Structures are given as C-alpha cells and as structure tokens.
Amino acid sequence: MSTIKVEHLNKHFRKQKVLDDINLTFGSNQIYGLLGRNGAGKSTLLNIITDRIFASAGHVKLDGENLHDNGDMLAKVFMMSQDNLYPDSMKVKTIIKTTATLYDHFNQPLADDLVKKFDVNLNTKFSKLSTGYHSIVKLIIALCVPASIIIFDEPTLGLDANHRELFYSELIQSYSETPRTIIIATHLIDEVANLVNNVVIINDGHVIVNDDNETVIKKAHTITGPEKELDGYCDGLNIIGSKRLGNLKTNYIYGPLNDQRMLPDTVKIEGLDLQTLFIYLTKRDGEVINNE
Numbered sequence: 133m134s135t136i137k138v139e140h141l142n143k144h145f146r147k148q149k150v151l152d153d154i155n156l157t158f159g160s161n162q163i164y165g166l167l168g169r170n171g172a173g174k175s176t177l178l179n180i181i182t183d184r185i186f187a188s189a190g191h192v193k194l195d196g197e198n199l200h201d202n203g204d205m206l207a208k209v210f211m212m213s214q215d216n217l218y219p220d221s222m223k224v225k226t227i228i229k230t231t232a233t234l235y236d237h238f239n240q241p242l243a244d245d246l247v248k249k250f251d252v253n254l255n256t257k258f259s260k261l262s263t264g265y266h267s268i269v270k271l272i273i274a275l276c277v278p279a280s281i282i283i284f285d286e287p288t289l290g291l292d293a294n295h296r297e298l299f300y301s302e303l304i305q306s307y308s309e310t311p312r313t314i315i316i317a318t319h320l321i322d323e324v325a326n327l328v329n330n331v332v333i334i335n336d337g338h339v340i341v342n343d344d345n346e347t348v349i350k351k352a353h354t355i356t357g358p359e360k361e362l363d364g365y366c367d368g369l370n371i372i373g374s375k376r377l378g379n380l381k382t383n384y385i386y387g388p389l390n391d392q393r394m395l396p397d398t399v400k401i402e403g404l405d406l407q408t409l410f411i412y413l414t415k416r417d418g419e420v421i422n423n424e
C-alpha cells in the first residue's frame with residue numbers, strides 16, 4: 133500500500149496564494165497525470181509532498197503518516213524534477229553508482245540497459261550534458277530507485293521525440309513489472325493521455341478535475357451543428373467553450389448530456405480529447421483560442 137493523501141493544503145508565497153485548500157488522494161499503484169497551466173502550482177504541490185518546501189497550512193500523509201519531517205516515510209517517495217541535485221563535476225557513472233549505494237534494491241540491470249538504450253556516455257561530467265541528457269540521467273535514476281511512489285516533474289524537458297517515446301515505453305514496462313504510484317506533471321498532455329489512468333487538473337491553485345481517465349473522457353464531448361439546433365440541444369449542458377466554422381458551430385461540453393433530449397439529425401456528438409478539454413477548462417476570461 134502507498135497512498136498519498138493531501139489534506140486542506142494551502143501555500144502562499146508572501147501575499148500570493150498559490151494553493152488553496154487542495155484535497156487529493158494519489159492511490160496505490162496508479163499512474164496520475166498532474167496537469168495545469170504555467171504557474172498553476174504543480175511544482176509547488178509536488179515540492180510540498182516531497183517535503184522540499186513547507187505548506188502554509190494542511191498536511192500530506194503517506195499511508196496515514198504525516199510526511200513532513202518523516203525520513204522513513206519520505207524514503208518511499210522519489211521525485212525527479214528539473215532541480216539540479218548533482219555536483220556539476222560528477223561523472224554520470226559516479227552519479228548512478230552513488231545513487232545505487234544509497235538504495236538497497238536499486239535496479240542496476242535496468243540502469244545498465246537504459247544507459248545503453250538512451251546512449252548515455254557514462255564518462256561525461258553532469259555539467260557537460262546537454263539539456264536532454266540532464267533529464268535522461270535523472271529519468272534513468274528515477275526508474276531504477278526502489279521507491280513506492282515516483283514523481284516526475286516535467287520529465288521529458290529537452291528530450292527529442294524518439295527519447296520521449298522511449299521514456300514512455302520504459303515507464304510502462306517498468307510499471308508493469310513493478311507496479312507503484314506514479315505522478316507525472318507535464319505539459320505534453322497528448323503524449324501522456326493514454327499512459328495515465330487518472331487525471332488531476334489544477335487551475336489557479338484549485339483542483340478542477342480529479343477523476344480516472346475513463347470518467348474524464350466520458351464526460352467530455354464535442355457537439356457540432358447549425359447554431360440554432362445546436363444551442364437548443366446544448367441548453368442547460370455545461371458548455372466550456374465554442375467555436376464557429378462557416379455555418380456550423382461547435383460547443384465543447386464537460387459533464388453529463390441530457391439523454392431525454394432528441395438529437396436533431398443535423399447535430400453530431402463526438403468525443404473530446406484530453407488536451408482540448410484541458411485548454412477549454414483552463415482558458416482565462418478574454419483569452420482567444422482557435423479564432424473562436
């Protein structure tokens with residue numbers, strides 16, 4: 133069991149309220165996508181979970197025990213972020229070796245395999261690695277440590293498309309061999325949409341979506357038709373955005389449809405992908421998307 137509970141969490145930096153009464157459960161052996169716009173508070177939340185910074189109020193518990201200042205419990209949580217934790221002059225092979233000595237069950241065969249697959253030069257100093265390889269070295273370590281909760285904060289920063297694909301497939305492979313709780317904060321929503329089984333969206337310091345992937349996608353619809361028929365059909369539904377193309381209008385809906393209502397022949401309902409859903413749910417007042 134490794135369940136993280138975030139309870140009534142608040143964080144301000146001086147007068148700026150960044151997290152406002154956040155309540156979340158990250159369940160055992162699930163993969164979470166933590167999504168939010170720039171500055172939404174994702175890294176702040178993850179830094180509080182891993183006790184790198186303090187909450188202004190509230191708690192984070194792992195299996196019922198407070199994580200704050202709790203070395204035994206914090207040892208079960210590993211976070212890969214863009215923060216540099218390694219000395220610049222340290223060679224990659226020393227970083228991996230040192231990490232392996234810190235963890236009893238570090239997966240050395242996997243580390244060796246990933247070094248080959250990602251074509252990492254073990255003799256390069258950390259400071260001399262390219263941006264992508266900085267991320268790759270940290271990803272390899274995150275995949276090999278025996279923590280029961282692995283957090284990735286922007287794991288693919290700087291990775292080319294081939295290396296991103298490789299990372300996602302290695303993550304799935306590693307998860308299927310050793311299930312654990314995984315939280316991925318990312319802006320590459322399309323790329324993780326089929327990888328995560330739960331979606332958490334933070335906006336302006338609040339959780340606005342917190343559900344399993346299937347439920348989220350079931351509630352998300354694109355409905356298109358001539359304006360009058362479309363608006364009649366969509367009356368009372370939760371319309372999160374609209375756009376017009378010629379004589380046709382599209383409404384984006386997040387929430388239940390009205391099953392009792394007749395669907396006009398001219399109106400078509402389709403699914404809505406996670407990225408488009410995210411864009412409309414987090415759109416700011418007055419912000420223009422897609423020439424709406």
Ligand SMILES: Nc1ncnc2c1ncn2[C@@H]1O[C@H](COP(=O)(O)OP(=O)(O)OP(=O)(O)O)[C@@H](O)[C@H]1O
Nearest residue numbers: 145146148150168169170171172173174175176177
């Ligand atoms: N140490 C700090 N001191 C002051 N303000 C901070 C600090 N850390 C974060 N913030 C502010 O808190 C807000 C949330 O930042 P955070 O890094 O958590 O967002 P994020 O969702 O991870 O964003 P991004 O996707 O751009 O990385 C931002 O407005 C940021 O400027």
